[in-house]
Amino acid sequence: MTQPVRVAVVGAGHLGRHHARLYAGLPQAELVGIADVALERAQRLAATYGVSALADYRDLIEQVDAASIAVPTAGHFAVARDFLDRGRAVLIEKPFTRTLPEADELLALAERRGATIQVGHVERFNPALIAAKGYLKDPLYVECDRISPFTFRSMDIGVVLDLMIHDLDILLDLIPSAITALDAVGVQALSRHEDIANARLTFANGCVANLTASRVATRAVRKLRIIQRDSYLSVNYGERRALLFRKRPDAPDPATIDPTTIADAKAFVYDKLITVEEIPLSLHDALEQELVAFLHCVATGARPACSGADARRALELAWRILDSIRANRDRHVPQ
Structure with a gap:
């Protein structure tokens, strides 16, 4: 064509x-x-x-x-x-x-x-995520935070299908492993559906992911943090920024350091123990x-x-989370 x-x-x-x-x-x-x-x-x-x-x-x-x-x-x-x-x-x-x-x-x-x-x-098209994927190796622990003020949009669904589903899609794309355990909680605040939700996922390869979504926050935050065996990736979707943290090859053993000799602990850590690299990326829309x-x-x-098949996987996981939210809510309702 x-x-x-x-x-x-x-x-x-x-x-x-x-x-x-x-x-x-x-x-x-x-x-x-x-x-x-x-x-x-x-x-x-x-x-x-x-x-x-x-x-x-x-x-x-x-x-x-x-x-x-x-x-x-x-x-x-x-x-x-x-x-x-x-x-x-x-x-x-x-x-x-x-x-x-x-x-x-x-x-x-x-x-x-x-x-x-x-x-x-x-x-999936965010330049910060695209850049960070080049440094992805063996995720051990992942944190996803997606919160925003109340917008009065998407009132026909809750925050899991509205916001958290973005991170579910990303996790399924980044971690090629089955989910073996799942637990979630959710709270209604303003709408007829859950407006705040948290989910913890365990993958067969041992990776654990913790997701938080809220649409009743005071500010907007969209972040992804990935801890690996030799590095830590930080992705800020909103700022379109990706950082890579790594232990210096010549870093001393912290147990051998007398803390009373360090005037500024934070400066010491990032000067002697850890390197921080701004991952280059293309600032496209x-x-x-x-x-x-x-x-x-x-x-x-x-x-x-x-694809539709990819999105169906994220939707299926979202409904598993919603089922867990309902089960946990019912479990705590006084009889």
Whole structure:
């Protein structure tokens, strides 16, 4: 396919606006139209780029090769099904679907129609993560922190499917080992679903991961920490920064050092014991790279970086965590 990929954006909300903006500026894409059940919202966004606005996305299907689906999670399945059934490729914002049966039906339909599914786990394209993966060896312990202030978005799901699922997808991509144990807790704060959650995962290879997600925090934090046998990786998604900590080859044994002779312990540690390296990276826009990758897959038939099958694995793990949260909650309810 040498011509630009004809694309539609379904959903003119927070994420849909960014998809439309980026498609409009990419030479690989021709933004054809924007659909939203709130027609006025679609019209305002479409007017910015001189494209059509519709209330019914189905009127766009025959006009495009692909679509970004940025509607609330509850609508992912129906919208994606209609595009896939006509052989159109879809980029579905995370989570893939709300339930596993919905995900399975879409995967089967895509297989029958020969259509591409990519799911918007955008952190896979974060330059800090991409740079850090080059130093990944044998993770022993992983910490994932993803917290943010309350945004009033994604109220049809809880924080596990809203935020934690990003880190579940990353963990499954980074650690090629089965999960042998899982325990989780969650708390409702403002919404009808869990707004704070913590999960601890144990992998068959011995690695342990601890994940915390909150959407009622006072500030936004998106960090990944990986402890390995000979190094420690720190990834800050928000700042697009990656650091590598390693023990100096000539570091003295700390047990042989008299602490009373050290004026500044922190300075001593980072001068004599540990090296800190800023990992070089390319400061690209993750969402733009995600859309470029999707367009490439549509044009060439290549496998997406985060396929429907990949996203289904993350969704299945998310539901295991939700089951654990419910079980722990029920266990502590007074009888």
